[in-house]
Amino acid sequence: MTVAVVQFGGSNCDRDTVQALAHLDIDAELVWHEDGLPADTTGVVLPGGFSYGDYLRAGAMAARSPIMGEVRDAADSGTPVLGICNGAQIGCESSLTPGAFTTNESARFQCERVNLRVENADTPWTEGFDEGEVVEFPIAHGEGRYEIDDGRLDELEADDRVLFRYCDEDGEATPEANPNGSKHSVAGVLGDRDSVAVLMPHPERVSLPDIGHTDGQGVLRAFGE
Amino acid sequence: MTPYTATVEVRLKHGVLDPEAETTGRALERLGFELEDLRAADLFEVDLDAESAEDAAERAGEMAERLLANPTIHDYEVTVEER
Numbered sequence: 001m002t003v004a005v006v007q008f009g010g011s012n013c014d015r016d017t018v019q020a021l022a023h024l025d026i027d028a029e030l031v032w033h034e035d036g037l038p039a040d041t042t043g044v045v046l047p048g049g050f051s052y053g054d055y056l057r058a059g060a061m062a063a064r065s066p067i068m069g070e071v072r073d074a075a076d077s078g079t080p081v082l083g084i085c086n087g088a089q090i091g092c093e094s095s096l097t098p099g100a101f102t103t104n105e106s107a108r109f110q111c112e113r114v115n116l117r118v119e120n121a122d123t124p125w126t127e128g129f130d131e132g133e134v135v136e137f138p139i140a141h142g143e144g145r146y147e148i149d150d151g152r153l154d155e156l157e158a159d160d161r162v163l164f165r166y167c168d169e170d171g172e173a174t175p176e177a178n179p180n181g182s183k184h185s186v187a188g189v190l191g192d193r194d195s196v197a198v199l200m201p202h203p204e205r206v207s208l209p210d211i212g213h214t215d216g217q218g219v220l221r222a223f224g225e
Numbered sequence: 226m227t228p229y230t231a232t233v234e235v236r237l238k239h240g241v242l243d244p245e246a247e248t249t250g251r252a253l254e255r256l257g258f259e260l261e262d263l264r265a266a267d268l269f270e271v272d273l274d275a276e277s278a279e280d281a282a283e284r285a286g287e288m289a290e291r292l293l294a295n296p297t298i299h300d301y302e303v304t305v306e307e308r
Contacts, residue, residue: 093295103244104244106244149297
C-alpha cells in the first residue's frame, strides 16, 4: 500500500511530494524510474522538476521511458495518477492526458502564486473543494502554456475534463490572471478517467501548515481514499 | 542496404504561438534589422541504412511521430538523401 513518487534524472519535487503525502498520513515512497512500480502501488505521482534537462521538449524523454508503460497500465486499471508541473508535461507527452504544455507566452520562467478556480469538484482530486471555489497554488515553470486544438478543447470542456483554470481572486478567468497564456486559462485537466489528472501548479508546495497555505492538501488527499 | 541521411524538420502548427521566435525577432529588430515575421523550427539529421529512400523516409517519419514531434502542436516534414 504505497503511493509511488517516480523519480527521473532531474526530478526535484519528488521529496517534497513524499513529505506532503506523509503529512496527510498517506504512505508514499520514492521510486527510481528504472526500478519499476512496486507491486503494492496504490497511486502514482509524476513529480515536478526538469527530467532529462527538458531536452527536446519538457517531459518528452521521461514520457518514453519504460516505467511509463507501467504507469499507463496502472492508470487503465483505475489507480490514481497525478502529474504535477514537469509531471504534467510528462503526462501530456505520454498521452495519459490530452493536449500539451509548451513555452509560456512571456517566454520566461515564472515562479509565483496564482489563483485557480475549481472547474469540476466531482473528482477525487477536487472533492474537498466546491465547484467555482478559488484556491491559491504556486507555479514554477517555463513551459506551462496549455495548447490543444480548438475542437478538442471544446470536447474537453463539454465533457467537464478541465480541472482548474487560472483566475483572479474573484474567480474570473481574465487574460491578466492567466500567467502563461494557456488556452482558455486551463491549468489542469483530467485524462480518460477521473482518477488521472495533471496540473502545472504545485499542490505539494501548499500542503504543509508550517509553510502557510494548505490548499494543496485537497488534491493530494485523493491518494488517501 | 544504402546509407541515407533523413532530415526531419519539426515546426509548430500554423496558429500556435511561438514566444521564443517572437523574442528572437524582436532581438533582431533591436539590432537594427527590418523583418516582417520570424518562424523557428527544429532540424534533425538522422543517418541510417535502408533498403530504399522510401524505407528510410518511412522510418524517419515514425521517429517524428513517436518522439521528435509532438502531434498536438507540431507538423513535420521528412526529406531523404543518399549519404
